[in-house]
Amino acid sequence: MNTTEFDKGKFWLLPRPDSALIISSVVLLALFGIGYTGLAVTMIFFYPLDLPKLIFQTITLYTYLEKGFPTAIIYTYSVLLLCNWLVACYRSQRYGADPALVIARLYYTFDLFFAVFAPLVVLIFFIESFKFDREAFQTKTETIGAGTFDTVARLFGDPSQISSFCSAFHYLQFSSGSTLFYKSALNLLSLYKWKKIITTLIHNRHERQLERKRRVLVGPVPNTLSRSASIKVAITKQITASKLKFKAEKHFWAKLLLSLIFLCAGIGNFVYSVGAIVSTSDLCGKYEKCAVASYQWNFGQKFCTCLVFADRHTAPKTYAEWTNPEDTTANLAELAQSGELRIVQIINRAVPELPGELRKCAYLEQLILAYTKTESIPEWLSEFAHLEYMHIEGDYTSRRLATIPDGVFDNMPHLSFLHLGNIPNVETLPSLSSLESLRYLTLAVIDSLEEIPSFDGLSRLSDLTIINAPRATTLPSMAPLESLTKMVLRPKSAVCCNGFISGTCNMTMAQCLPVASEKYSPTCTDARIPEEDKAVLATFGTLICANTVAVDREATAPSKHTTDEICGGILYKQCALNGVQGICFNTRMMVINCETSSGYIAMRKLQIQRNVGDPCDPDVEAWLGCSAIGT
Structure with a gap:
């Protein structure tokens, strides 16, 4: 996707499985690769194993529908799956011999496509369709200093495309022990079936060659039977054929029932796919803020099964648009009614208070509120246990966040990105110790914050930014930050002036001089940073307490x-x-x-x-x- 250079390689913020799961996945994928290579070098069928494979392929289709994949992918996949079900229907009631295994090879070619090539087709589709002006954004990273979200590339990407790609990639990952198990089992199943086909074809070829050699050596056998003996042989053959036919007819109804099941399942899945797309498109088409919808059987339904709510106005032109933006609370409430929302991204639209309907969206993964005039965060936000990305950005008007409830982060084990910016009225932050997956943390313009929360439990944090913390006199211990690779500490922060880091209180530096609009001025302290923590800060050089003039943010705010x-x-x-x-x-x-x-x-x-x-x-x-x- 050519996004490696942006956000320090973390543009997509994909979930990281446990190390044991990664190692197991690598080993198993290597074994599968060796197995498929072995089949290609060596190049019939087993009915009881057909149904699990078809069920897995059908589950994949339903996943594509649920995740709101592009309709081109869904239609292509559903047509191919319908063909696979129909071939299975034909095979289940077929009586004639097929020594060349033509039907079996056709059938399992579909299997090979679904198991190996379909995921690649999906990835290639997203790679080719992803739109992001990489060259233009590269100029930002080259000219604008670190510590501003102008250089956070992910925020400037199309939320619908990012959501779809992340869903597709996450689905292909061995993200849990259960997915590792059943995907491995199905790969083994595919290997087994192709091995049977290939070995059978080789065996049949050898048999045909031997038969031809025997015929050449023996030659034609003269017919020495009398007329009466010939009649007896013909009668015997007819009786044998009748017995075989009777044996076949004994299984006729079972085979017919099985073929009908395959036929109905194939047609039913195809009809559901088309109906889901048509009904969802009709229901959600009137909501322009719904960037991605989950394709479900929505005939007669009232609420749009929206996955991505995106209301972005990235470049307001007038001061009135900035100070009094359009209120989108009602839009958010209506699209949250179905409880399907996974991403909420609102920029320069007013949401003074998050609507209660959003509480229904238990599987919310991303919450981005930038310049939304939000004045309070509800306590029920802690119920979003699947949240992975949270960005709250205030502005320089009087309508901004005042408090964040205690315990709001206590049940967010998957949160990997947390940005809290321009919240100068917030005096305390809840504990971060439960955010075991957190990799990116920014606390910016936190003028009233009395204390930086402890870093305990943040062993995976790799990127830390603290900007303008004039009231917090100390930093928490850096010891828990085992994975830290980047840290920015910018003015005006008390720890850069009060002697906590340098050992000497110096309020005459440019970054420590009084600012007209500041509520709290830094004061000297006797507390000192531990030597081991000071050594950690030293590794980040000029990114820590650069002696630049402190900005009067209220005075320089848009007017x-x-x-x-x-x-x-x-x-x-x-x-x-x-x-x-x-x-x-x-x-x-x-x-x-x-x-x-x-x-x-x-x-x-x-x-x-x-x-x-x-x-x-x-x-x-x-x-x-x-x-x-x-x-």
Whole structure:
């Protein structure tokens, strides 16, 4: 998918199975590979083993429907599966000999497709259809400093495509002991059946060769029987044939019943697939915020079986859109009624309070609320035991998060990404000790936070960012962070000024100077960081407490002057603020605002030089190097 360079290789944030499961999977897959290779080198049928295989293939189809896979994949898979059921129906009532095993080979070729090639086809489809401007985003990573979610690539991807790919890939993984067991069993079953076919074909070929040699050596046998003896031989053959026919007729009804079962199952599955797609498309088609729907038999149903709710407005043009966005609470509530939601992504739309209907979505996996004017988090959020990704981003208006309930993270064992940004009114955070799968943690603009929560239990955390924590006087022990590979600690954070890290309290550094709008100013402390923790921080160099001027975030927040009056909703326009050159840009998906950080100017210049990203407008961007020729 060419996303390795983004988010430190964690663009997809796919679940990580246990080490024992990974090792077992590798060993078994290697054995299966050797087995299939052996069959290819050596190149009849077994009825009792047909039904489990067909059931597994049907379960796969229903999984594709439930996960809302693209209809092209579902229709292709359902047609091929129908053919497989029909071939099984034909084989189950067939009496004639098939020494070349033509039907068996055709039948098990379908098996080989479903077992080996279908997953590859699905992956190739998603790889080819995935749309992400990698070149343009690369310019962000090269020019904008770490610690801002402008460089979190996953947020800028299409949520429907990310959801579908993750579902497909996760389904192919040996994600649990049960999936390892039944997928291994079915691979062994496939190996067994193909071995029987190949060995039987080889045996039949040898028999035919021997028969031809015997005929050549013996020659034609003269007919020495009398007329009466010939009549007796003919009668004997007729009696034998009658006995064989009677024996076949004894199993006629059983075979007919079995073939009818295969026929009805194949047609039934195909009809269900088509009906599920048609009914779900009709029911959910009127909801433009439903990016992906679960295809179910929705004839006569009232509520859309939506999987992905996405309401994104990534570049508001006016100050009014920013401060008073459209309220999408009712839309979210309606699409949550079915209880099927897996992803909720809302950006620059108002959700003052999460609707109670969302509580029905027990299998919610991702919750992204950016600039949603959300003022409180309900306690029942702790019931989302399957949550994997949580991003809450406040803004610089008066409508922002005030508290996060205690214990809200106590039952989220799968949470791997947690970003809490721009929550300056929150004074305490709940314990993080139960987040055993957490790999990415950002705490940004936490002006009122009294204490950074303990890192106990976060042994898998690899990426930690703390920005603007002026009230928290110490850091928790770093010892539990066994997997930490990146850490950012940026101003204005008290631990960088009060002597906790350096050993000397120094409030005269640029990053420690007073800021007009700050509620809490850093104060000196006698507490000191343990030497082993200090050694850990030292490995991250300038990412820890870089002595840059602390930003007055309230003063530099978007205002009517910096948005409507200066930029007028025009991206990349040249602007100036307090004598400093800037660029009109929707930083961190906020309103188009005059941004004076030099990184964004460098980013756009680089995009124009490489001819990537939005096409440049010479009337607006001539100052960035855009010309009418070759743009």
